[in-house]
Amino acid sequence: MAQFWKPGTEKPRLLEDEDGGVIFLSSSYSSSSSGYGYVSIEKQRQRLPVYKYRTAILYLVESHATTIVVGETGSGKTTQIPQFLKEAGWADGGRVIACTQPRRLAVQAVASRVAEEMGVKLGEEVGYTIRFEDISSPDLTRIKFLTDGVLLREMMDDPLLTKYSVVMVDEAHERSISTDIVLGLLKKIQKRRPELRLIISSATIEAKSMSNFFLSSKRRQALEGEELRPRLEPAILSVEGRGFNVQIHYVEDPVRDYVQAAVSTVLLINDKEPPGDILVFLTGQDDIDAAIKLLTEEARSNGKNSSGLIILPLYSGLTRAEQDLIFSPTPKGKRKVVISTNIAETSLTLEISDIENLVVAPISKASARQRAGRAGRLRPGKCYRLYTEEYFLNEMSIQGIPEIQRSNLVSCVIQLKALGIDNILGFDWPASPSPESMIRALEVLYSLGVLDDDAKLTSPVGFQVAEIPLEPMIAKIILSSNELGCSDEIITIAAVLSIQGDHVTFLNIYKGFLQSGKSSKWCHKNFINYHAMKKVMEIRELLRRIVLRLGIVLKSCETDMQLVRKAVTAGFFANACRLEAYSHGGMYKTIRGSQEVYIHPSSVLFRVNPKCVIYHSLVSTDRQYMRNVMSIDPSWLTEVAPHFYQQQRHNPTIH
DNA sequence: GAGCACTGC
Structure with a gap:
């Protein structure tokens, strides 16, 4: 059976590889679990962690060309920052505040939430644009949510994005291809439009490399009008989220058979830990089926304590109804064990060049952190890693490889060409794709x-x-x-x-x-x-x-x-x-x-x-x-x- | 006879 040790009391939660250079405005925000009865929207806004940083954010945006906001889920950054900017006058004089999202659903959800908070009709002062839907008005809309793909298309008509005063790129840590292209182009636009402000928002601690990207410049800007210009080095602000503490445990020695180790760990947790459900990550359906079989057998032969387990698989091949079983409440005295693929992690793609690769590969530290975070959504939790701490610290890559470095680039290259970027190989990317993949795309x-x-x-x-x-x-x-x-x-x-x-x-x-x-x-x-x-x-x-x-x-x-x-x-x-x-x-x-x-x-x-x-x-x-x-x-x-x-x-x- | 998961214009 796997043996775990508890790490010391040090190490703030989920920030293992945080780099220096971050302005960390610490505060003693305590997550106020919702009170009784009616709470005004304004009160709800003030309870969000990001609210305390309102002045700091507005000051940084005013004085810096680029502000990087590091905020965990639940900090309220996406819904609040555009409103702060509008309240501070960034949408005056017909200007527009843009906020991009990588996914359509997020665009719609966030836009309607913000319209509700502001008490306005969606499509007027607050609007959104996604591929099939343009719910915005050129005359009325002051805060506009859009997918980063749509922002790219807009650049084809208006390369300097002249109607926008601030562009906030949200979820930049996901590093989708279009986010990376948008970031590269925004950096170019900034040189021509020093009054444009960028806010790059990211959930993980990728801030330092993002900051370096916006700081580095092949030729520094001219000095004229220096006093009017914002500072060029990006500001970094960290906003804490609403997640709860997750205690991390590692195995002392590498495990030989991780399916067996996962099953043993589930039984150990069931034996020793107070009530609470368990989520197990495995690589694929084969392993999941094997683990369920093994767990059912071992639980049966173990006797008294193990009868209370409700064991459920989770992977995309199941029907919707089967997947929904995991959301049914756990009866008193029982413990739910969900054995899942990375479907429960929401992220991660393993692709190399233009061939999808389904070979089992190690996850990144970012994935590990995301998985651990699943345990702390509603209350404090625990995370048992079936690898050693040494492996985590020394062997695992910090971040997955950005999509642009593992994808076919034909779509990407033609988009840049259409935007008038002739020197494709010299384009300044947050993460450069390999010259070989560029040349292959050019040849096709x-x-x-x-x-x-x-x-x-x-x-x-x-x-x-x-x-x-x-x-x-x-x-x-x-x-x-x-x-x-x-x-x-x-x-x-x-x-x-x-x-x-x-x-x-x-x-x-x-x-x-x-x-x-x-x-x-x-x-x-x-x-x-x-x-x-x-x-x-x-x-x-x-x-x-x-x-x-x-x-x-x-x-x-x-x-x-x-x-x-x-x-x-x-x-x-x-x-x-x-x-x-x-x-x-x-x-x-x-x-x-x-x-x-x-x-x-x-x-x-x-x-x-x-x-x-x-x-x-x-x-x-x-x-x-x-x-x-x-x-x-x-x-x-x-x-x-x-x-x-x-x-x-x-x-x-x-x- | 295979079977991780996804998004965007």
Whole structure:
């Protein structure tokens, strides 16, 4: 059984690797559990931890070009800071305060909360913009919430973001690609607009590196007007959250079998600790099933104390109803044990380049901290780590790798090009992607006919592809479908590739769905996710409108699937694979790269093994599996992408 | 015969 020791009393909660240089305005805020009866909105606002920093925040924003706010969940920073700014006059004279979020749902939720607190109608003084919805008014809106992707699109029309006085980038620690691009561009804008103020808000202690990013400048600004300028070095302010203390325990020695160790630890906790539920993190469904089996057996043979365990699995493959079981209240005298994947952590993706990687890998310190935080949401808790403290301190990486350093960059590069950033390799990123991944993206864009020999957007194809809010390869197949006369089918495929399924299979499903009168019963009968279908319809409608604006006429090829296949090939030629002759296992090799790949068993082409296929995505487990597969005629490849499949290829000029 | 989890324009 795993042995734990308690660390000393030192070490403030969850701040293990805090760096120096942080202005920590400590205070003795005690979380006042809600009183009885009615509490005015103003009282509620004043109870938020961030309220005590109002003056400090306003002073720092006034005097510094960039302010970094480190605040844990529940500090109230997202809802309050924009209001503080407005109250202090930052939205006077028709100016607007922007606050970005990485996710649509957060944008909507925060905007309606702030409108409620201010007692105004959503869409007037307080508004929001996300992809399908613009609930804001150019004349009235003073505080605007938006996804960082939408802010990027706005920069295409107004590169200096002239209507905004302050831009607050929230959840910057999540380091999504669009957050990183936004941060890089905002730094550029600041040089041209010294009056613009930035607030970078982050939940973890990434503040120091963020500060260095905004401080470092290739050439210092000119001295003229120095006294009017804000200080250039970013201010850092730390605001405590509302989480409770979580006591961390480590094992003394590395464990040999972590499933066994997890089970033993659950039983130990059940034996020794006062009432309270348990959340266990494991890597995947296999381990979870094994742990549940083992725990059930050991609990039964252990006797008296263990009968009170309610053991529940949690992973995405379960139905919604099964997942909801974990929210049911634990009966008195019982203890709930939830054994989960990282679904309960809300974060983390393991991806390398453009291949999704499902290999088990160690988590980062940031993930470990996030997991521990799950124990302290409502009251103090404990966290048992099944690795040693030495491992935590010396072996685990501080932060996961930012998305931009582990992703396919084609979308990102074309967005920068569309924003007029010509020197892509010289762009100042918070975290630079590797030159190799940039060059790979440039080569694909060149092959798609989106960039010319000087790595500039081509006209009209390059500009049209940039205009369509989809991956460039998908945008390209839409343009090709216009020439081939199958645009009606292709926009359906384009809409659905964000969901799942083989291209042609899905087209058939979509037709069936329409014939059923978009019936949810039909979906249920055919094991099809009705909500996914609704989402497909939504995206398809958006695409239809964009495509019409580009002058593409919707035309159906009826039953001639050759045209559809050819159009898809025009965008995904780089993902062409040939079946290896005499291979019994259905082994394919990519035509340009000879990488060994297999058709995913979820594909209808599994075991059919056509001679030549193209795929939409690769997933890497024990093998590289192709998902979303379509059979093609290899002669099309040289036809649609001669430069890519010719003997001697030439690369686009790199600037 | 596979099966961690997701978001955005």
